[in-house]
Amino acid sequence: MKLIGEKGVKRILMLTAFSAISALLLIALFILNEGLPFIFKYGVKDFLFSSDWNPHLGKYGIYPMIVASLWVTFGALVIGAPLGVAGAFFLTEYVPKSIMRIIKPTIELLAAIPSVVYGFIGVMVLAPLIRNNFGGPGLSLLAASIILGIMILPTVISISIDSIMAVPQSYREGSLALGATTWQTIHMVTVKASKSGIIASIILGMGRAIGETMAVIMVAGNSVNIPHSPLDSVRTLTANIALEMSYATGLHRQALFATGVVLFIGIIILNSIASVVLRKRAVKK
Amino acid sequence: MRIHPRYTQRGAIAVLGGATLLTLLILAFIIFFILEKGLPGISLSFLTTNPTDMGRAGGIFPTLIGTIILPLLAIIIATPLGIFTSVYLSEYTKENKATRIIRFGTDCLAGIPSIIFGLFGYIFFVVTLGFGWSILSGGLTLAVMILPTIIRTSEEAIRAVPKSYREVSFSLGATSWQTVKKVILPNALPGIVTGIMLSIGRAIGETAAVIFTAGSSLRIPSSVFDSTRTMAVHFYILAREGISAENAYATAATLIIAVLIVNLSAYWLMHRFIAKRS
Numbered sequence: 001m002k003l004i005g006e007k008g009v010k011r012i013l014m015l016t017a018f019s020a021i022s023a024l025l026l027i028a029l030f031i032l033n034e035g036l037p038f039i040f041k042y043g044v045k046d047f048l049f050s051s052d053w054n055p056h057l058g059k060y061g062i063y064p065m066i067v068a069s070l071w072v073t074f075g076a077l078v079i080g081a082p083l084g085v086a087g088a089f090f091l092t093e094y095v096p097k098s099i100m101r102i103i104k105p106t107i108e109l110l111a112a113i114p115s116v117v118y119g120f121i122g123v124m125v126l127a128p129l130i131r132n133n134f135g136g137p138g139l140s141l142l143a144a145s146i147i148l149g150i151m152i153l154p155t156v157i158s159i160s161i162d163s164i165m166a167v168p169q170s171y172r173e174g175s176l177a178l179g180a181t182t183w184q185t186i187h188m189v190t191v192k193a194s195k196s197g198i199i200a201s202i203i204l205g206m207g208r209a210i211g212e213t214m215a216v217i218m219v220a221g222n223s224v225n226i227p228h229s230p231l232d233s234v235r236t237l238t239a240n241i242a243l244e245m246s247y248a249t250g251l252h253r254q255a256l257f258a259t260g261v262v263l264f265i266g267i268i269i270l271n272s273i274a275s276v277v278l279r280k281r282a283v284k285k
Numbered sequence: 286m287r288i289h290p291r292y293t294q295r296g297a298i299a300v301l302g303g304a305t306l307l308t309l310l311i312l313a314f315i316i317f318f319i320l321e322k323g324l325p326g327i328s329l330s331f332l333t334t335n336p337t338d339m340g341r342a343g344g345i346f347p348t349l350i351g352t353i354i355l356p357l358l359a360i361i362i363a364t365p366l367g368i369f370t371s372v373y374l375s376e377y378t379k380e381n382k383a384t385r386i387i388r389f390g391t392d393c394l395a396g397i398p399s400i401i402f403g404l405f406g407y408i409f410f411v412v413t414l415g416f417g418w419s420i421l422s423g424g425l426t427l428a429v430m431i432l433p434t435i436i437r438t439s440e441e442a443i444r445a446v447p448k449s450y451r452e453v454s455f456s457l458g459a460t461s462w463q464t465v466k467k468v469i470l471p472n473a474l475p476g477i478v479t480g481i482m483l484s485i486g487r488a489i490g491e492t493a494a495v496i497f498t499a500g501s502s503l504r505i506p507s508s509v510f511d512s513t514r515t516m517a518v519h520f521y522i523l524a525r526e527g528i529s530a531e532n533a534y535a536t537a538a539t540l541i542i543a544v545l546i547v548n549l550s551a552y553w554l555m556h557r558f559i560a561k562r563s
Contacts (some may be wrong), residue, residue, distance in 0.1 A: 009462045013373035018434060019366045021390030023429045027397065027405045034408055086304035094298060095305075103309070105552050108479070110312045112486025112544045117522045117537050121315055123524070150315075153308055162441060179292045183297035204395065211398020213493040213519055238400045242493055245404075259405045264397070271393045 028264065035261035038254035047258060053224045055244065060255040062262065064226045068141070068234035069210060069263075071227060072220065074208035075145025076152055081202050083149070084156025088198075091157070092164045093186055104161055111154030118219030122147040127219060136231030140220035144234070147219050148212055152205030159204060163197020164190060203271070208265065213238040237263045304382035316541060320457060323538025326531055332539070336503055340446025340519065341529045345536055346398020347505050350542065351420075354506070356488035358424030359521055361429055364481060366428075367435030372465055374436075375443045395433035399493040402430045406498035418512040431484035438483065443469055475555045481549040486544055492517045516540045 004012070039047050042060055050061025087107075091100045122143055131138030138219050167190050175185040191198070221233025222243060235243075241256050241263075302445030334344035370387070378384055416422040446469050454464040470477075492515075500512030501522065516520075516536055523533040 006462055008461050009334070010373075010377050013369050013377055015505045016366050016369035017373040017387050019370060020394050020432050021387055024390045024394045026398075026409065027394075027401065027429075029410050030405055031401065035405075083304045083308055086301045087308050090298075090301035090305040094301065103305075105548075107308070107312065108483065109486075109545065109548045110315070112490060112548055113315065114490025114492065114517045114520070114544070115542055116490070116492050116517055116524065117315070117319060117541065120520075120533070121318065121539060125318065128325075151313055157308065182296040184290055186297070187307060207396035207398070211396070211400065212398040213398065218525065222369070231453065233294050238398055238493070241400050241404065242496075245407075245497060257404060257408075260401055264401055267396050267398065267401075268393055271389070271396050 029265050031257060031260050034254060035257035035259075038251070038258045039261065042258075044216065047255075048262070051224075051226060053240075055248070055252045055255065058251070060251075060258075062237065062240065062259055063261065064224050065235055065237045065240045066262065067226050068220070069236040069238070071141055072144045072148060072216065072234065073206060073209045074105070076148030077202070077206060079146060079149025080152040080156055080205055080209070082151045084205065085160055085198055085202070087153070088157045088164060088201075089186055089190070090161030092161055093182055093190065098227055100161075104158065107154050108158050111158065115151065115212055115215040116218070118147050118151050119215035122215065122219035130231070132275070134231055136229075137221055137233050139219055139233055140231045141220065141227050141234045142230035144216050144236075148209040149280070151212060151215060152208050155208055156201045156205045159201035160194070160198045163194040163201070166197065167193040199252055206270070207267065210263070210270075211238060213242045216241055257260040297432055305414075319534065319541055321539045323534035323536070323541075326535025327337050327538055327542075331535060335505075336519075338474070338504075339528055340523050345516060345519060345539065347503050347512050347530075348516045348519040348536075350505060350541075351499070351515040352489055352517070352540075354420055355423050355427060355495065355513065355515055356485050357476050358420065358509075359488050360426035360481060360485060362425065362428035363432045363435055363484065366393075367432055367480075368439050368470075368477060370436045371439035371443055375440050376461060376469065391433045391436050394429075395437065399430060399491055402426055402494040403497040405429075406494060410417055411498055417497065417498030417510060418502070419510045420499060420506055420513050421509040423495050423513070424509075426494050426498045427488045427491060430491070431488055434484045434487065435477075435480050438480025439473065439477045442473035442480070445476060446472045478551055482548055485547050485551075488514070489544055489547070490517050490540070491515075496521070516543070 047060060047062060048066065049063050050059070051058040051063045052061040053064065091103055095103070106271045123139070126143050126146060127138035130136065130140060130143055134142075135169075171189050171193055172185055180188065214246065216236050218238045220236060220239060222239055223233040223237045224235050227234045237259050241259050245256055246250065297374070310367070331344040332349065333346050335346055337343035370391075374384055374387060374397050403426070406422055410416045410422035410425050411418055451464055452473060454468045495515055496518050501514040501518050502512035503514055504511070506513045516542060520533060520536040520540060523529055523536060
């Protein structure tokens with residue numbers, strides 16, 4: 001590196017640092033370029049708020065998919081976030097370090113289980129269970145929520161643990177020295193000090209849930225309708241793209257890219273909100 | 286009414302511990318279920334022969350190749366970019382507008398659904414750049430997808446290196462780059478490896494982004510411009526189209542074993558590394 005020198009190194013590093021944002025811009029550019037013209041041609045209102053999705057008749061309303069995506073993600077968070085955060089606090093604050101060092105990698109290992117495998121488990125185990133106990137088709141909003149809730153667990157737990165561990169030990173010692181129990185220390189000290197990391201973990205989990213495609217295709221049933229109960233079959237935005245992309249051409253393909261645009265914009269708005277929340281916290285500190 | 290701290294403490298242990306136990310049970314169930322149903326179908330011939338009749342019979346040999354080569358290409362591209370980015374963010378600059386933009390971009394990229402990467406990879410690498418459904422398109426798409434994970438975990442690992450290490454290095458007259466090379470990266474390595482490992486896992490299991498960029502050809506690729514089918518894609522096709530439950534289970538089991546091997550060896554390396562240093 002002597003050849004390049006300190007300044008050169010800095011310049012190279014700075015250049016690579018913009019790789020992620022450049023990639024993001026490139027993605028935005030290409031997805032918007034494919035999808036936006038269609039949205040304006042078809043009409044923003046008709047596209048977003050019509051429930052009529054019939055590509056062979058030239059009808060492209062994605063409202064049911066938007067609703068389904070929101071419900072599925074909400075369901076996944078209801079199941080995955082509390083379980084994950086609770087697990088993270090238990091493992092860091094109650095369990096001896098030596099045991100934690102075994103459990104944490106085990107959970108991270110499970111983050112690597114392919115989503116198609118989760119989907120398969122959903123089809124083979126969960127859907128029959130729901131069908132037999134609650135009725136309905138089994139492949140449903142509920143099944144998708146549970147599978148996604150499980151899928152985001154490793155993400156939530158692993159990142160929460162990292163942020164809880166990053167809280168200085170002296171904070172805990174201070175609290176414990178005042179006579180607080182471990183639980184009091186957690187909810188009065190550790191939670192506050194690690195809040196931003198925990199929120200980040202939930203946002204990442206949420207991103208995984210919204211964006212999950214293959215597992216959802218397998219367990220959600222995929223019928224285009226607005227769900228009236230958790231037992232209804234639904235089709236998410238992601239599923240809509242993946243199901244029809246392989247054979248779509250012309251206007252139909254543009255409509256799928258337009259679906260991608262909606263997903264993309266939704267995610268960006270979500271991330272912006274999260275990032276503002278995180279920054280506010282940092283300023284307060 | 287105030288509940289005595291002793292009881293809140295016990296309640297907390299029960300609830301938090303129960304949540305942990307439930308998580309582990311669910312996760313253990315998934316692994317054992319797949320292995321129990323799939324292991325009987327795995328044999329040497331299953332791994333080394335080509336599928337016949339669309340995967341209804343025969344093995345999964347070509348998909349093994351696809352599963353190794355796509356994540357490998359992605360890691361080779363994304364790792365240097367990711368580590369350099371995190372070094373720049375944590376060592377070479379103060380928090381300012383540029384770093385906020387970079388961080389925001391990284392966070393957004395991390396939140397983008399894999400199907401969007403699939404759409405992007407298709408329209409950019411496959412169509413616009415003319416790479417076609419190929420290993421190159423798939424690898425590049427996966428690289429973009431895992432980049433934020435590597436940046437984030439590397440940065441976390443680098444920030445976890447105590448400040449005093451840097452101060453000692455600087456006080457010995459080392460430059461920033463020397464400090465990064467000799468002090469920070471070696472100490473942050475376990476965390477960085479963890480990030481790379483998580484990324485490999487994600488790349489191996491990815492289906493939505495791969496199926497639209499690398500295609501699903503069952504032929505053995507002879508160049509990076511050939512289409513390939515990964516195990517995950519193969520499994521998806523088998524399971525979704527109901528081609529063969531038996532082969533689907535066996536493929537799923539192979540996939541899970543592959544993931545376990547990758548991750549366990551990474552942990553083994555990491556522990557050896559830590560043991561060596563201390």
